[in-house]
Amino acid sequence: MTKNRLEAFSDGVIAIIITIMVLELGVPHAPELAALIPLIPIFLSYVLSFVIVGMWWNNHHHLLHAVKQINGRVLWANMLLLFWLSLFPFTTAWMGENNFAATPVAIYGGVLLLAAISYNILVRVLISIPANEGLAHALGSDLKGKISIGLYAVAIPLAFVSPWISCALYVAVAIIWFIPDRRIEQNVER
Amino acid sequence: MTKNRLEAFSDGVIAIIITIMVLELGVPHAPELAALIPLIPIFLSYVLSFVIVGMWWNNHHHLLHAVKQINGRVLWANMLLLFWLSLFPFTTAWMGENNFAATPVAIYGGVLLLAAISYNILVRVLISIPANEGLAHALGSDLKGKISIGLYAVAIPLAFVSPWISCALYVAVAIIWFIPDRRIEQNVER
């Protein structure tokens, strides 16, 4: 079974998710610069989510690049990841429109955590296919994935201390992933 | 005639359908967890439809994987299937916003039934092309397809007895298809 359509479908879904988030930026009716001020928190939540969805796409791109074979279980594990990503426009808008209040920030992190766990499941399902042993070797202990899950899990309750700590942690995970997994790149190229 | 663009176009349409359904989850204006409670039925109908559209994509993926040749009639049979799938965002939202009332649940099932019949037509048109005889052999009597149509046909009137019976049947069909058609996989790999 080829991975081409899996990549194409995931690209389509992620492209739509990253683009429709901007629809939450309601167009102001007044032509003054001041009319943009109430949009600042919505814009900031959009920027954060754009970076995070971009990060997921990059990781997905790198992960599947190293994959030789897929099966029916991979299709469903991938669908689970896409499901959590599809909730981003909702959580992004809720967080932005409520000015980064504690509960929306925690729920935003909850969806991030569930996406990270799904990504981990996808990695495990892919590694369990014998033809992908190069991927298992390349990923090693998948430290980045485990740190991400840990940071998201910590960030959720911290939202009720200060939502800004949580947001800083969400940004921290994005920075960790910013440089795509060189281990995969190097091992694949060998 | 190659099947690549047919796959790409179908992937695009299905990716958009599965993603715009989430737009029906209207963003609440209050930042409390309680503000999410009225969204629960809409969320549940979204989850159900996400799984079902995912199921259709998986089946479409498997079906076309085994196809060697297409023609103009295949393009239109595929378009008919996409038409019914394109009504999912509407029926999903109507069902969710009305808390799984009998009529929306029945109409939801009606669109599912019409999609299942269209899928069956697509299968027949594909099999009628001599180059795809491997597909005919792989599908056999297409028992799953026939059971799906039967269960949907039964679920529609049962919505007026209890909408939950209908929903259980919609879920049951998804479970039947959850494991993609191993017959196709096995026969293609031979």
Next chain:
Amino acid sequence: MTKNRLEAFSDGVIAIIITIMVLELGVPHAPELAALIPLIPIFLSYVLSFVIVGMWWNNHHHLLHAVKQINGRVLWANMLLLFWLSLFPFTTAWMGENNFAATPVAIYGGVLLLAAISYNILVRVLISIPANEGLAHALGSDLKGKISIGLYAVAIPLAFVSPWISCALYVAVAIIWFIPDRRIEQNVER
């Protein structure tokens, strides 16, 4: 220059156009079947547009299938066609929400006419590339394209006599194109 990305981008745009049209079907708040009755004209205009956009995609698919080479002018001719297609969601909704009144039906036809003319321009630009001479031979006098433009031009003023005559003509063009251009298929396969 390869045609792959031109096809992929066009597939993406057409897939989005055909799918977002359904968003105009506003979800009724009441769970009764009667709540769907006011949506009937919007639904009919959606069905008509779905068939017409499907027709354009099929034609585009067949046309580009026979193309060997593209250039910068092809990119822009294709963009012009996509521009008129992108207005379909607007004209479809305007026609449907105003119950097929004369002016919206005429404007709907105007956009169809401009799309048909753009398609003709795209065909001419493609034929003007020496490597595509097989396409020129396959299309011959492009009778279908000329009949379409003629029928749309006639249908627009007739909307003010009776919008239903215009709609019948729009359907007639779709039927003419329903069977994709066998001349192309046959000549390419030789």
Next chain:
Amino acid sequence: MTKNRLEAFSDGVIAIIITIMVLELGVPHAPELAALIPLIPIFLSYVLSFVIVGMWWNNHHHLLHAVKQINGRVLWANMLLLFWLSLFPFTTAWMGENNFAATPVAIYGGVLLLAAISYNILVRVLISIPANEGLAHALGSDLKGKISIGLYAVAIPLAFVSPWISCALYVAVAIIWFIPDRRIEQNVER
């Protein structure tokens, strides 16, 4: 690392951006031609943005066509370009709905400027990869890119003199790019 998915993802995002802009054309409730008159500025801003996004896609297509190799930095430079493009639906609608007032026209130009700078960054990142030296040779001093950035930078303050001068400059840049970069085409074909 192959560039196929980068192209596919960018095509998807740009296809969605170019298409959802049309959603700002609110459907009028009256069936008279006069009901379209208030939409004229929104339509004009849509046409302008459609041409500009089309221009970006064409450039992106030509640029990546000449690329032999990509890396993780290319993915992020591309994501930055897509981010600014994703704000087009917002700035287009704000400019159109406020009848080309000075501030929205200036902000519109600001996003154009940031997109042009990001495109320049993408070009530099691509050229810095040794395998793409043919691209560096083909682009030469990238005069067009520099002129675009200059014209956008001039157009922004001029919006407060007259928004129409700014719009004329935005159109001028589109005309400069209308003919895709023949230098790339010629050098690649050698």
